[in-house]
Amino acid sequence: MGRIVLNKVSKSFGETLVIPPLDLTIEDGDFTVFVGPSGCGKSTLLRMIAGLEELTSGDIEINDKDVTQVSPSKRGLAMVFQSYALYPHMTVRKNIGFPLRMQKMAPAEIDKRVENAAASLNLVDYLDRKPGQLSGGQRQRVAIGRAIVRDPLAFLFDEPLSNLDAALRVGMRLEINEMHARMKTTMIYVTHDQVEAMTMADKIVVLRAGLIEQIGSPLDLYHRPQNVFVAGFIGSPKMNIFSGPEAEKVNAHSIGIRPEHTEVSMTKGAWKGRVGVAEHLGSDTFIHVHDTGLADILTVRISGDISLKHGDKIFLSPQTDRIHKFDEEGLRIE
Amino acid sequence: MAIVAQSSKFSTFGRPVLAWAVGLLFFFPIFWLFLTSFKTDADAVKPEYLLFFTPTLENYLNMTQNYDYWRFATNSVVTSVFATVFTLVVGIPAAYAMAFNPSRGTKDILMWMLSTKMLPAAAVLYPMTFLTKGLGLFDTHFLIILVLSLINLPIVVWMLFTYFKEIPKDIIEAGKMDGVNTWGEIKEILIPLAWGGIASTALLCFIFCWNEAYWTVRLTTTDAATLSKLIEGNRAPEGLFFGRLSAVSTAAIGPIVVLGWFCQKQLVQGLTFGAVK
Numbered sequence: 001m002g003r004i005v006l007n008k009v010s011k012s013f014g015e016t017l018v019i020p021p022l023d024l025t026i027e028d029g030d031f032t033v034f035v036g037p038s039g040c041g042k043s044t045l046l047r048m049i050a051g052l053e054e055l056t057s058g059d060i061e062i063n064d065k066d067v068t069q070v071s072p073s074k075r076g077l078a079m080v081f082q083s084y085a086l087y088p089h090m091t092v093r094k095n096i097g098f099p100l101r102m103q104k105m106a107p108a109e110i111d112k113r114v115e116n117a118a119a120s121l122n123l124v125d126y127l128d129r130k131p132g133q134l135s136g137g138q139r140q141r142v143a144i145g146r147a148i149v150r151d152p153l154a155f156l157f158d159e160p161l162s163n164l165d166a167a168l169r170v171g172m173r174l175e176i177n178e179m180h181a182r183m184k185t186t187m188i189y190v191t192h193d194q195v196e197a198m199t200m201a202d203k204i205v206v207l208r209a210g211l212i213e214q215i216g217s218p219l220d221l222y223h224r225p226q227n228v229f230v231a232g233f234i235g236s237p238k239m240n241i242f243s244g245p246e247a248e249k250v251n252a253h254s255i256g257i258r259p260e261h262t263e264v265s266m267t268k269g270a271w272k273g274r275v276g277v278a279e280h281l282g283s284d285t286f287i288h289v290h291d292t293g294l295a296d297i298l299t300v301r302i303s304g305d306i307s308l309k310h311g312d313k314i315f316l317s318p319q320t321d322r323i324h325k326f327d328e329e330g331l332r333i334e
Numbered sequence: 335m336a337i338v339a340q341s342s343k344f345s346t347f348g349r350p351v352l353a354w355a356v357g358l359l360f361f362f363p364i365f366w367l368f369l370t371s372f373k374t375d376a377d378a379v380k381p382e383y384l385l386f387f388t389p390t391l392e393n394y395l396n397m398t399q400n401y402d403y404w405r406f407a408t409n410s411v412v413t414s415v416f417a418t419v420f421t422l423v424v425g426i427p428a429a430y431a432m433a434f435n436p437s438r439g440t441k442d443i444l445m446w447m448l449s450t451k452m453l454p455a456a457a458v459l460y461p462m463t464f465l466t467k468g469l470g471l472f473d474t475h476f477l478i479i480l481v482l483s484l485i486n487l488p489i490v491v492w493m494l495f496t497y498f499k500e501i502p503k504d505i506i507e508a509g510k511m512d513g514v515n516t517w518g519e520i521k522e523i524l525i526p527l528a529w530g531g532i533a534s535t536a537l538l539c540f541i542f543c544w545n546e547a548y549w550t551v552r553l554t555t556t557d558a559a560t561l562s563k564l565i566e567g568n569r570a571p572e573g574l575f576f577g578r579l580s581a582v583s584t585a586a587i588g589p590i591v592v593l594g595w596f597c598q599k600q601l602v603q604g605l606t607f608g609a610v611k
Contacts, residue, residue, distance in 0.1 A: 050511060051510075052507050052510065052511075071510070072507075072510045072511050073510060073511060073512065073513035073514070074513075077511070078511065079507075079508070079511045081504045081507070081508060082504075083502060083504045085502065085504035085505050085507065085508035086505075086508075087505065087508075087509075087522075087523060087526075087527075088505075088527065089526040089527060098512050098522075099511075099512035099513055102512055102513035102514055102518065103513060146508075146512070150512075
């Protein structure tokens with residue numbers, strides 16, 4: 001069980017300040033996701049917690065103990081890498097047991113723990129294979145097994161699903177979720193994929209250029225984004241955000257409306273436009289609407305199927321209570 | 335289509351023929367040397383005996399009886415083996431540090447190391463001779479091992495650095511998370527993963543040590559003299575005795591040719607820095 005506190009931690013590479021001083025507390029047992037566009041410093045932040053990256057300033061506490069100067073292995077954390085980072089010359093059994101062997105644990109105890117981990121990850125049949133003989137999903141399971149056996153204070157995941165194909169990614173996402181529900185161990189998970197963030201997290205930390213834009217539960221971020229960046233980043237398809245007369249009507253610099261909070265009609269509505277591309281997903285349809293005079297393209301999501309042709313005239317009406325208002329600095333207006 | 339057909343014809347017939355031609359061209363001097371070693375000194379210089387002659391073991395008997403071939407050979411083995419081991423013991427940690435914990439100066443250090451190979455050896459002949467004599471190291475195994483190690487260290491570090499760079503940094507970091515210390519990283523992860531590269535580097539280093547002649551000839555007299563010195567000694571004073579010289583040379587290059595033959599794959603990998611798949 002681990003509670004992790006970052007106090008004014010910052011990181012510079014040479015002259016470049018990647019992460020300005022930031023404070024963050026990760027509560028014991030929380031599943032926290034760091035999300036943000038690439039280059040926002042989320043992986044660097046994770047590596048700083050792991051001890052793989054030195055801090056330029058500030059300190060890190062785990063369970064109220066200052067670990068800033070403590071080596072990675074002594075922090076009691078386990079990490080799962082995007083590239084799996086398995087030892088290619090060792091069998092699955094040796095890979096999973098490696099951290100225990102380094103702790104000089106008795107071989108019988110190592111075997112027992114490895115067997116248990118393998119059983120919970122469906123890897124029993126592969127214990128004597130080398131990583132090169134496994135599929136991507138199996139490799140990632142081995143990497144997770146190697147993390148589990150150590151019984152760490154917290155798990156650190158660095159984009160662990162990015163190298164997997166879409167179907168496998170959904171499956172592994174569920175497995176990690178279930179693992180968290182079962183073990184209740186603190187987990188910090190880095191991803192650039194907001195769907196992963198939304199589906200997995202207890203708490204999401206949205207980062208941009210090393211700065212925390214907002215911290216909150218997935219639904220907090222969805223319903224009450226604190227600024228334009230978070231509003232645009234969380235949610236798929238993206239929120240429609242535009243400024244102009246429509247925004248001025250509600251005393252805002254810009255307003256945002258999510259695609260799913262807009263009604264569609266062929267006969268009447270607040271805004272008029274022309275259908276561009278309609279993407280049919282079966283369960284939903286995403287309609288890209290042009291010539292509204294509000295933004296280049298407005299995206300609308302309606303559930304079910306609708307038959308629309310390119311160039312059809314269409315009317316849109318936003319659900320007025322779902323409109324997000326932002327000021328000139330892009331901050332939320334209540 | 336015509337171009338495709340032509341190029342495949344070349345790769346079926348042309349390429350092997352070309353390879354054989356180049357191979358034979360390079361092999362011929364060694365073959366000639368080998369043949370000459372079984373000729374008398376008189377026959378050796380006569381063109382009509384190039385391929386057909388009455389073979390004799392006279393040169394080899396002379397070499398082992400009068401020149402103590404085995405002492406020179408032992409010295410070559412001892413100095414080459416120890417120099418290779420020493421070079422690796424220093425080179426592996428050095429290359430590891432530069433590959434996985436590079437600093438701002440790493441590139442400069444690598445360039446500086448390589449630049450030492452650009453210095454003509456003759457330029458430091460006098461200082462080296464005086465220094466080694468002054469320190470009482472002249473003609474000792476220790477000196478030859480040290481010199482062979484130092485002249486090969488730059489190339490060994492470069493080669494190892496290149497191999498180590500191919501190992502994903504994540505794997506080393508996973509090791510750090512799993513509780514391995516620096517020595518453990520080298521022993522448990524680096525050496526097993528870079529084993530092929532280390533082996534070919536060691537092999538090349540051994541060959542360079544074995545073939546080194548400039549310093550081994552000049553910094554030894556008898557005690558630490560290697561096979562290079564033996565060849566050298568059979569050269570000038572009594573005129574050119576080709577038969578005898580060829581026997582000594584064959585005996586000197588023999589072990590390394592055999593070693594090279596058995597380790598072709600590793601050598602090619604070493605020389606191309608692993609570019610051959």
